[in-house]
Amino acid sequence: MSFQSKSAARRLLLPLLALWAALLSTGCLYAPVQPWERDLLAEPEMLPAPDPLETSLDEHVYFSKETAHGGAGVGGGGCGCN
Amino acid sequence: MTSLLRRAGLALALLVGLSSGSRAAAPALNEAAPLFTLPGKSAPVALQALRGRVVLLDFWASWCVPCAQSFPWLEGLHQRWQGDGLTVLGVNVDKQRKRADAFLALHATTFPVAFDPEGKVAAAYALPGMPTTCLIDRQGRLRRVHTGFRAEEVLEVEAFIKSLLDEAPPAVPTPEHP
Numbered sequence: 001m002s003f004q005s006k007s008a009a010r011r012l013l014l015p016l017l018a019l020w021a022a023l024l025s026t027g028c029l030y031a032p033v034q035p036w037e038r039d040l041l042a043e044p045e046m047l048p049a050p051d052p053l054e055t056s057l058d059e060h061v062y063f064s065k066e067t068a069h070g071g072a073g074v075g076g077g078g079c080g081c082n
Numbered sequence: 083m084t085s086l087l088r089r090a091g092l093a094l095a096l097l098v099g100l101s102s103g104s105r106a107a108a109p110a111l112n113e114a115a116p117l118f119t120l121p122g123k124s125a126p127v128a129l130q131a132l133r134g135r136v137v138l139l140d141f142w143a144s145w146c147v148p149c150a151q152s153f154p155w156l157e158g159l160h161q162r163w164q165g166d167g168l169t170v171l172g173v174n175v176d177k178q179r180k181r182a183d184a185f186l187a188l189h190a191t192t193f194p195v196a197f198d199p200e201g202k203v204a205a206a207y208a209l210p211g212m213p214t215t216c217l218i219d220r221q222g223r224l225r226r227v228h229t230g231f232r233a234e235e236v237l238e239v240e241a242f243i244k245s246l247l248d249e250a251p252p253a254v255p256t257p258e259h260p
Binding site: 034035036037038039040042 | 145175177201211
């Protein structure tokens with residue numbers, strides 16, 4: 001490899017790194033579902049566990065264990081009253 | 083050194099450009115309401131064609147419960163004031179047209195309905211919730227954005243619509259409403 005092509009490779013390195021970082025950062029894109037987009041996304045089929053009984057049992061266990069964090073939903077917790 | 087800075091700047095611009103959200107800002111009150119043309123039940127519906135009339139733009143969806151509650155009221159407004167210059171225009175944001183049609187079969191309406199399955203117009207108006215009712219005056223300016231439907235707010239909104247109807251129409255001749 002000649003000296004010139006080596007420096008050309010170096011020149012390319014930084015832009016490529018920048019591009020790579022920029023593309024990676026798109027993974028951090030925060031795109032909340034807008035009010036008018038709920039529609040099909042709010043269907044029961046979109047739940048991770050579509051079985052309502054299973055979901056409610058799972059959520060009860062999670063909620064009871066994680067009360068210090070506010071459980072699976074709204075705040076509060078730590079009182080042991082769940 | 084300068085070129086390094088330039089490259090860093092470029093990378094930063096890329097980062098910001100790629101990662102910034104696409105959410106548009108809400109249209110300003112008392113400024114021109116965003117224009118649109120959408121497919122309707124039969125012919126396309128254009129907001130531009132309604133200049134000179136007061137337009138009640140109601141964004142609704144089949145899955146939105148308060149929307150269903152508001153439909154009899156919207157129909158009543160349409161019946162009562164369409165002769166005085168009010169156009170009630172329902173903009174449906176269902177992804178699937180068949181759901182919208184099923185809703186319309188259940189809630190019979192005579193006011194015009196437009197279909198925005200991709201939510202382009204909803205995004206242009208940056209709806210804060212569902213349903214959202216936008217009131218546009220005779221000059222085409224967005225005058226009020228109302229979210230939700232509550233029975234206790236009806237009279238107040240009606241009074242506001244009445245005040246918009248009482249405003250003078252624009253000086254330039256406008257196309258006649260069909």
